[in-house]
Amino acid sequence: MSSSSLKTFLPDSISRTEPGNPAEISLTDLLTPREQEIARLASYGMTNKEIGQTLEISHWTVATHMRRIFDKTNVNRRAALAIALAIRL
Helix, strand or coil, X not given: CCHHHHHHHCCHHHHCCCCCCCCCCCHHHHCCHHHHXXXXXXXXXXXXXXXXXXXXXXXHHHHHHHHHHHHHHCCCCHHHHHHHHHCCC
């Protein structure tokens, strides 16, 4: 996927930053360590139930974390989250 394709797929708040931009904010700056862990597992294609079983937490807790991750990153799909993680924003 080309850079221009990513910019049309990702929301402005994610795609507007470019490497070397001092205002660039990475996902690790936005997310707590637990949210990063859940985001990484979700990007692997795991369901909330599977993530919950892996981390020994309720799938409802995973859903809450996912809502917070989506809010913080302005992403509303797991696929977009996976792309954001892959390009290490």
